[in-house]
Amino acid sequence: MTIWRMPADEPPETTFHVTTDEQLRAVSNLTRHRIMAALRFEPATITQIAEQVGLAKGSSSYHVRLLERVGLVKVVRTRKVRGVTERYYAMAVQSIALPDPGAGQPDVLMRHAVADLEAAPVDVERHVRMAHLRLTESQFAELGARLQALADEYQGLSDPSLPDVSLVFALFRPAAREQTREDTK
Known part of the structure; x- marks a missing residue:
């Protein structure tokens, strides 16, 4: 099961378990993933969300x-602005538990993380590393x-006034691959 976590002191609800196709479609979309990321630390209006995510207001509203x-999100406050009710949205849950992807299916969070990494500025410091390890079951569990x-620990130190930093990790046992003729050369 994959978990997407928010800061512990933010939303009142705890874990949202994705169980329906509609819920899975909602969290599988990269635009909606980015909207939820924009709402991690503070409520925002449709206009503010549109600006942060780079969408038209109509698309953001949809x-x-x-x-x-x-x-997954809820209205947390409203205010009247020139006769129009402005709604502020926030995450309604602290974390989202996704079902494990089926055989041959992409992991939604990893797909979004790679898309976010590819869209991130290349002229700022970043740390990306892939390591191949050989571990016992207990070492695997301990490392996880x-x-x-x-x-x-670092999520607890998170300060909403600072710029966003994303941390993604995946510890897994890759599928055994069949040895090909190219591998033996």
Whole structure:
């Protein structure tokens, strides 16, 4: 199960378990992923979301309404501005638990993380590394727990006034690959 986490002191609800096709479609869309990321730390209006994500207001409104319909975002306050009610949206949940992808299916979070990495500025510092390890079952479990604890520790230090930083990690056992003739040369 893949978990997408928000800062612990933000939304009141805990974990949202994605169980329906509509919910999966809602979180599988890269634009909606970016909208949820924009709402991680503070509520925003449709106009503010559109500016942050780089969308037209109409598109932003469509995606936010869909996220609201499945229960991932909610209106947290309203105010009247020149006779129009302005709504501020925020995440309605602290974390999202996704079902494990089926055989041959892409992992939604990793696909979004790669898209975000590819869209990130290349002229700023970043740390990207892939390591191939050989671990016992207990070493594998220990490393997973340590990575999660480190992510949780830094999430606790997170300051909404600072620029966003994304941390993505995946610890997994790759599928056994068949040896080809090219591998033996």
